[in-house]
Amino acid sequence: MGVTGLLTKLKPIQKQITLDQLYSKRLAIDGYSWLHKATIGCSYELMMDLNTNTYLKYFIKRINMLKRYNIKPYFVFDGAKINVKEGIESSRLEKRILNKKRGISLWDTGKHLEAIEYFKKSVDVTPQMAKCIIDYCRSENIDYIVAPFEADSQMVYLEKEGLVDGIISEDSDLLIFGCKNLITKLNDRGEARQIERKDFNMLEEPFSIGKFSPEQLRLMVCLSGCDYTKGLGHIGLTFAYMFTSTGKSIEGILEDFIESGKLTTESAEIFLKEYYFADCSFQFQRVFSPTQQKVVTLNDITSEYLYDFKKSRILYSSIGKVINKRTRIVEYIENDEDIDHEMHRLISIGERDPSNFQTRLVSRENLINESGETQNSIQFYYSNLWNKYASPLPLHPIFNKTPVGSLSLSCN
DNA sequence: CAAGTAAACTACAT
DNA sequence: TCTCGGTTTACTTG
Ligand SMILES: [Mn+2]
Numbered sequence: 001m002g003v004t005g006l007l008t009k010l011k012p013i014q015k016q017i018t019l020d021q022l023y024s025k026r027l028a029i030d031g032y033s034w035l036h037k038a039t040i041g042c043s044y045e046l047m048m049d050l051n052t053n054t055y056l057k058y059f060i061k062r063i064n065m066l067k068r069y070n071i072k073p074y075f076v077f078d079g080a081k082i083n084v085k086e087g088i089e090s091s092r093l094e095k096r097i098l099n100k101k102r103g104i105s106l107w108d109t110g111k112h113l114e115a116i117e118y119f120k121k122s123v124d125v126t127p128q129m130a131k132c133i134i135d136y137c138r139s140e141n142i143d144y145i146v147a148p149f150e151a152d153s154q155m156v157y158l159e160k161e162g163l164v165d166g167i168i169s170e171d172s173d174l175l176i177f178g179c180k181n182l183i184t185k186l187n188d189r190g191e192a193r194q195i196e197r198k199d200f201n202m203l204e205e206p207f208s209i210g211k212f213s214p215e216q217l218r219l220m221v222c223l224s225g226c227d228y229t230k231g232l233g234h235i236g237l238t239f240a241y242m243f244t245s246t247g248k249s250i251e252g253i254l255e256d257f258i259e260s261g262k263l264t265t266e267s268a269e270i271f272l273k274e275y276y277f278a279d280c281s282f283q284f285q286r287v288f289s290p291t292q293q294k295v296v297t298l299n300d301i302t303s304e305y306l307y308d309f310k311k312s313r314i315l316y317s318s319i320g321k322v323i324n325k326r327t328r329i330v331e332y333i334e335n336d337e338d339i340d341h342e343m344h345r346l347i348s349i350g351e352r353d354p355s356n357f358q359t360r361l362v363s364r365e366n367l368i369n370e371s372g373e374t375q376n377s378i379q380f381y382y383s384n385l386w387n388k389y390a391s392p393l394p395l396h397p398i399f400n401k402t403p404v405g406s407l408s409l410s411c412n
Numbered sequence: 413c414a415a416g417t418a419a420a421c422t423a424c425a426t
Numbered sequence: 427t428c429t430c431g432g433t434t435t436a437c438t439t440g
Contacts, residue, residue: 001431002431004432008432030430030431035430036430037431080427093429124429125429125430126427126429151430185432234439353427354427355428356427359427
């Protein structure tokens with residue numbers, strides 16, 4: 001979900017630009033962000049397990065647009081799920097399944113146009129579709145990489161290492177990871193909005209986050225809620241900014257809440273744990289280095305963590321499980337030499353499925369050609385969930401994401 | 413009223 | 427195997 005409300009508060013420093021202002025730049029592109037847009041146009045074909053080149057054509061159209069400005073794309077695709085990120089995903093999955101069922105029953109009663117509206121809401125973007133794009137990238141000599149975990153951290157790593165000059169994505173998280181040049185809302189006329197990290201200084205009260213250290217930025221979004229923390233109830237970006245402005249540490253802020261009776265010690269402990277994991281994930285999430293050809297961390301692990309047993313255990317359990325070279329088990333590994341960097345290289349080039357390294361990754365379109373009968377759809381992978389909902393239309397809301405505590409605050 | 417929350421909408425392509 | 431996001435609008439709550 002990114003950071004709710006962040007881009008809105010950054011409106012004063014968002015610049016409307018056109019692609020000629022990015023002439024001959026190298027830009028990382030969030031592959032799944034484009035795939036999610038591209039697959040809307042072929043939701044029916046995806047639903048019926050039919051071959052389609054619609055989503056590839058979307059990519060080609062946009063790549064050609066970039067080419068006219070001599071912009072060099074570097075596609076970055078998400079890899080495996082990182083376990084720090086939990087909660088909202090399962091509810092998204094159940095919603096997709098419900099929408100698919102609803103679409104099918106509408107289709108069966110002849111209401112095809114209405115059915116497709118539900119198919120659009122149930123589109124399931126898979127690594128096999130990413131592989132279809134990857135095959136094209138290979139044939140055209142376009143740079144690409146499959147991240148070991150989130151594309152977010154991988155793209156920021158590429159920018160930090162000077163391999164790209166900016167990042168095309170819709171995700172506000174990138175700025176918290178440390179992105180310096182974010183390009184959002186690119187349309188097919190070559191217009192976009194640019195957010196530069198250096199412009200944070202120009203923001204004014206009551207949201208002058210230019211004065212915040214990177215650590216304080218992470219604290220602020222953790223308090224208000226982000227991909228890695230559910231946040232404290234009744235705290236959004238506005239209050240999170242105020243509490244962070246006091247200069248206090250997370251421990252100090254939570255203590256104030258407990259003392260004033262706004263938070264129980266149990267809730268504070270749960271949140272504190274979440275925060276430690278989130279803070280590490282933002283800083284040290286594992287990425288793949290295309291120059292070193294091995295798994296590395298987004299930023300170098302500081303001595304503060306290295307020489308503190310407890311802190312380093314927290315750190316290594318927040319940055320992602322990797323493959324053990326000897327046992328081939330996917331687990332938390334602290335010793336770099338125990339990591340199967342070669343297998344992670346195969347994942348990074350799209351040879352292996354990032355969530356299941358023993359499986360070769362094959363383009364969706366080739367899969368359907370080869371086997372004739374496919375079992376790649378959502379109802380096969382999640383047959384238990386699919387069957388759980390007796391058809392049709394058991395519409396009840398499902399929420400997993402609930403706040404840790406419940407604060408009662410007033411403006412003062 | 414202002415801040416937070418939740419649900420609805422959009423996309424694409426034509 | 428298990429998946430990207432933001433914006434708008436209407437509501438609740440202190
Ligand atoms: Mn993100």
